[in-house]
Amino acid sequence: MSDLQTPASSAAAGAATSDAPVSATAAANASSAQATGGRTLLPRNTLLRHLLVLVLCAVGAVVLLESTDLGFNAQIGYVAFYAIAAGGLTLLTGLNGQISLGHGALMAVGGYTTALLLDAEEPLPLVVIFLAAVALTALVGAVVGVAAARLHGPYLAGATLALAVGLPGLALYFKETLGGEQGLTVSTPDRPEWFTETIRTLSGGSPSGVKWIAYISVACLLVTYFLLANLMRSRVGRTWRAVRDQEVAAELAGIDLGAWRVTAFVVSAAAAGLAGAVLALVVRLTAPTAFTIVLSLSLLTAIVIGGLGSLFGALVGSVLLVFLPRLLRDAGESLDMDAAQAAEISYVVYGVILVVVMLFAPAGLVGSVRLALLRSRARRSAARG
């Protein structure tokens, strides 16, 4: 019992002092605590455990996509690209303590790379295109990261904000290649034969372009989360946490703060690049108006509402981002509001929900649930003596 008690009570104690940075990132800390203990049927080995979860999620995703209609499949694509970008951002903000308001612009890099490469006469295989998008965005991320590593808090926010505002403007400047205001249309890559066959055996239906894109998006999401989860549980993840929580202690332990901050930014940018690539496929267009500051802020909203530092939290936040405004709008319309009023009201209610979550669950939805679980576990084990 003792191995269970130690991490649980320390996390609860951290929250009890209401030390803001610790409790705000409770979602990140708690999950690592869970990995070391708790009654779980999952294997102890991190890689094995993550592989098992990956397989389960993949099966779950196929069941979800095949048991719902095409309209829902289409929405899943949107959840996927938000979640991929939010996953990268939550690593940066939740684990490493850096804020970025520029992830929308990094997504634009991935999106435009994909659009340009897919437009070729003989387009490269999709995997290669995605890797190129990831690599190029990671490169941009490295450049930004070097600048970012020297900045803190509001200064970092300001610098990345400039990126978010400035970068989409390049599309207007290089109008000939990047399509200007009206953007580049992205053609759906051809469905391979095996995909059509598999879907036919699975559900009997004939797959459409929408379904093919939904599967690509979900596959990208799962692979990204698998890789990020492993990274977060590794020595790298622990180092990032150390940099976030105690700079002096980390430096005394021989950690090069700047270098580790840049790595976090690069990994995070790579995820944003893939998210942009998926966005290009899902939206079928890359245009500057799609990558405004609003996109960057939405990503930040998703990870804060879900729980900073938790991939599951980022996913929950992204689901809310896609489905909540829609549910609110439908609710408004069923109350006999006209579409314009319902659309306006949905933003107000969305904002109110955000404020309420921040007030009553500062660790985000996932973080708060985990904290509550840990507290009750700690109480139980304390009672048992």
Added chain:
Amino acid sequence: MTRSSRRLVGLVAAATVASTLAACGGGDSGGGGGGSEENEASDVGITEDTIRIGAHYPLTGVAAPGYSEIPTGVQAYFDYVNANGGVNGRQIEWIYRDDAYNPTNTSQVVNQLVLEDEVFAIMGGLGTPTHNAVTDFLNSEGVPDLFVASGSRLWDDVEEKPTTFGWQPDYEIEGKIIGQYVAENFPDAKVGLFLQGDDFGEDGAAGAKQYLEDQIVAEETYVPGNTDVRPQISALQAAGADLVLGFNVPSYTALSQLTALQLGYDPQWFYSNVGSDPALVGSLLARFSEGAVSDASLLDGVLTTEYIPTVDTPDNPWIQLYQRVWEESGQEGELTNYRAYGMSQAYTMVQALQAAGQNPTRDDLVAAVEQAGADWEGPGFAPFRYSEDRHAGYSGMLVSRIAGQGSEELTPVLVTDNGDAEIEEYDGEAATPPESGIPDEEPVN
């Protein structure tokens, strides 16, 4: 009697009237279907007694002022048609959703409209970058994509986008008509161009240059979103331009006017149709100047173009019809030019649905616009350019001068086409709306 059963009785009554009229060989309630057949659910989005049409508009965000009024105008006209029996006895269900002028949202809501709401057709989707995100999807799904609310030339592409149709005159022919007017009436003017940095500005400038190449002394471009236009306006002033052509959206009409006022620059202004709505520009002027300029009086004497009737001509029979329709719809607010635009599009849509026949498929609707669209009489001053090879909208417009809250026409209706087509006076009569206010087109098949 409960509310729903009253509604049911109303529906049955309306359907009875419509079918009776249809049996009498077509009346003024749109029953032009021949009468012998019965209504069937002939395609996605059509049932025996409903037909579902969808659209996307910016209802929130920067593009919402003005544009968010368009769907309320469409709603009012469809309500009017429905109250008078609908189209071939079918009630039009009109679903529009907010995309906040963001292409990501547009593709999301159009997915929803097509895959979940299962609309028969999309109508009047607004904006160039926004609508550009969904044309491939709509065409690959075979959904009719009628009357896009943008003057871009992207919508006239029969090969690549066989179901997409433009509606308003494109920016290039508008540029040509403006260019010729200026060349003829201001032959000594030094012309400056004030352009939005996208295809709107480019196409407009390309059209104007066909007639003004020698007169243009400066060409300044702004990036939408950047609200400081002082560099552009001072450059026009420095180049000595005494006539400025603006291909810009309404907010930049207001900004350019205020900036010119600050700089003491007073050329003859000529704004394209998109940027010249006096009511909206007036309210924007008041807001941007924090009350220092309270109305559109700055726009007095400004030149612009028109292709459908505007609300400052209350004697126009179309505006009288729209006024009646708007009052009957009971929605809040006044009839505005944006609502009149929506009603004009809705009128064209009803023509298209009637021409598509009693039990149309999506292909029938596209074929109907291609075959009959060029002959439709409606609110537009000039005819459409629709055919099997062309999906371009109205072929012309007239030049007018803003005077107070009204405007005076300076030219007859001028019609032309893209490229080096000649500009000619339109010799047709201005159409008046039918007595009932609802078109009565014969099915094409």
